Amino acid sequence: MMNQNLAYAMRTVPRYTSYPTTPHFHDAIDASTYAGWLGGLGPTDTLSLYLHVPFCREICHYCGCHTKATRKEEPLRAYAKTLGQEIELVAGYLTDAGPVRHIHWGGGTPSLLPEQSLLDLAGLMRVLLRFDPDLEHAIELDPRSVTASLAHTLVDIGVNRASLGVQDFDPKVQVAIGRVQPYDVVRAATDDLRNAGLTALNFDLMYGLPEQTTAALLDTVAKTVALRPSRIALFGYAHVPWMRKHQRLIDESRLPSASERLAMADAAREALIGAGYVTVGLDHFALPGDSMARALNDGSLKRNFQGYTTDQGDQLVGLGVSSIGRLSQGYIQNISDVGHWRRAIEAGRLPVAKGLALSTDDLLRGRIIEQLMTDYRCDLAATCQMFNLSPSVLETSINTLAELAGDGLVAIENGAPDRLVVSVTEPGRPYVRLAAAAFDAYLAGGNAASNARHSVAV
Ligand SMILES: C[S@@+](CC[C@H](N)C(=O)[O-])C[C@H]1O[C@@H](n2cnc3c(N)ncnc32)[C@H](O)[C@@H]1O
Numbered sequence: 001m002m003n004q005n006l007a008y009a010m011r012t013v014p015r016y017t018s019y020p021t022t023p024h025f026h027d028a029i030d031a032s033t034y035a036g037w038l039g040g041l042g043p044t045d046t047l048s049l050y051l052h053v054p055f056c057r058e059i060c061h062y063c064g065c066h067t068k069a070t071r072k073e074e075p076l077r078a079y080a081k082t083l084g085q086e087i088e089l090v091a092g093y094l095t096d097a098g099p100v101r102h103i104h105w106g107g108g109t110p111s112l113l114p115e116q117s118l119l120d121l122a123g124l125m126r127v128l129l130r131f132d133p134d135l136e137h138a139i140e141l142d143p144r145s146v147t148a149s150l151a152h153t154l155v156d157i158g159v160n161r162a163s164l165g166v167q168d169f170d171p172k173v174q175v176a177i178g179r180v181q182p183y184d185v186v187r188a189a190t191d192d193l194r195n196a197g198l199t200a201l202n203f204d205l206m207y208g209l210p211e212q213t214t215a216a217l218l219d220t221v222a223k224t225v226a227l228r229p230s231r232i233a234l235f236g237y238a239h240v241p242w243m244r245k246h247q248r249l250i251d252e253s254r255l256p257s258a259s260e261r262l263a264m265a266d267a268a269r270e271a272l273i274g275a276g277y278v279t280v281g282l283d284h285f286a287l288p289g290d291s292m293a294r295a296l297n298d299g300s301l302k303r304n305f306q307g308y309t310t311d312q313g314d315q316l317v318g319l320g321v322s323s324i325g326r327l328s329q330g331y332i333q334n335i336s337d338v339g340h341w342r343r344a345i346e347a348g349r350l351p352v353a354k355g356l357a358l359s360t361d362d363l364l365r366g367r368i369i370e371q372l373m374t375d376y377r378c379d380l381a382a383t384c385q386m387f388n389l390s391p392s393v394l395e396t397s398i399n400t401l402a403e404l405a406g407d408g409l410v411a412i413e414n415g416a417p418d419r420l421v422v423s424v425t426e427p428g429r430p431y432v433r434l435a436a437a438a439f440d441a442y443l444a445g446g447n448a449a450s451n452a453r454h455s456v457a458v
């Protein structure tokens, strides 16, 4: 069975931060489609805004994000100016929409934006859009660019949650991944944020990095736990050098093997549970009082392009290059080249590159996949009923699941005519992406193993 689990761990599958996944977006969905979708939003449609900032001081060797390096201030200032113009353009279509419940600044490194630009952009959003009083306002920060002044500015603009990229504290690993960031830097950033009143913190950690050992990872976990962030994300390094060319800087001979990756993930998970964190989905951990742990308990946990989220906005509007939004009608992705994005906005055009209109079958499968990824369980009969579809449309998927069920990784209850429930068993949890892939109608023959574009399952 152990060998079989290793074989599963090495299969390549999407991360399912959306369904259908982004390779299926196409350019028949354009600015005029998006204008129609946005214009149709009404007062009951609450909003969630994602602002993408595609710049970093330097590129970490492992990075899978859409970003590029800049040492200068001018591109950042110019980017913020165009982002403001995009906010004005999009807000023009949102005059009847409901309040903003969630804002997420992601990247790249949004904390590189000049503080005045952050103040201007947040002020603009507040003037043009209605903010919910319980607005969750989150930002991703590189600890190396956090200062006491930035921390105060973030609090001034209403940020109430921050996520710090940590990855691993071992100096040898840090050299191998091109990101030297001593523990004291992270501790100082944490202190600055807390002293300014920003206390809801997340640390991103990674396993499966070059030179990393289970002992080094456990040391990183111990140092992290000592700083007590209310959330921790533990991502498996996705090595996809065919998509992210700079990952070729990673010496593949120094990467841990599939069995070492499994051992690392298990050991870190145990250590985090031992330190009082609860597991949330595949790769998140939260202190019991944190809103993510509460969302898990009350069934409101979601999954979107940022991974697991407590975002309760109905309609996700993406802003900035390459950002992805999701409205009831479908997905929209912005142009990914800064120059083309700017020219579209300056010409008064929504900077859409592509998207996908959701069919009822997409909505059904997307809902099943999200439930499996968040709750490890889905009542298929009830979910089909929500979309007025017969469970028979899932026959191929159920057949594909038989292999995982045979190995005890999923359980299928298929008793009474109206009872069809799939759950991922405790040992099957690390392989939940494989269970999700069985419902992916876009994977060739439903066969996850045949799809080599993605990263390994664990
Ligand atoms: C936008 S960065 C976080 C903010 C900031 N740029 C930083 O790195 O401090 C998002 C996170 O994605 C994770 N990440 C980046 N590349 C990854 C990869 N190839 N595989 C898995 N996780 C990755 C890292 O944990 C990183 O902290």
Ligand code: SF4
Residues within 6 Å of the ligand: 055, 056, 058, 059, 060, 063, 064, 065, 067, 107, 108, 109, 142, 165
């Ligand atoms: S991990 Fe963060 S800091 Fe490093 S290159 Fe990626 S986005 Fe930039």
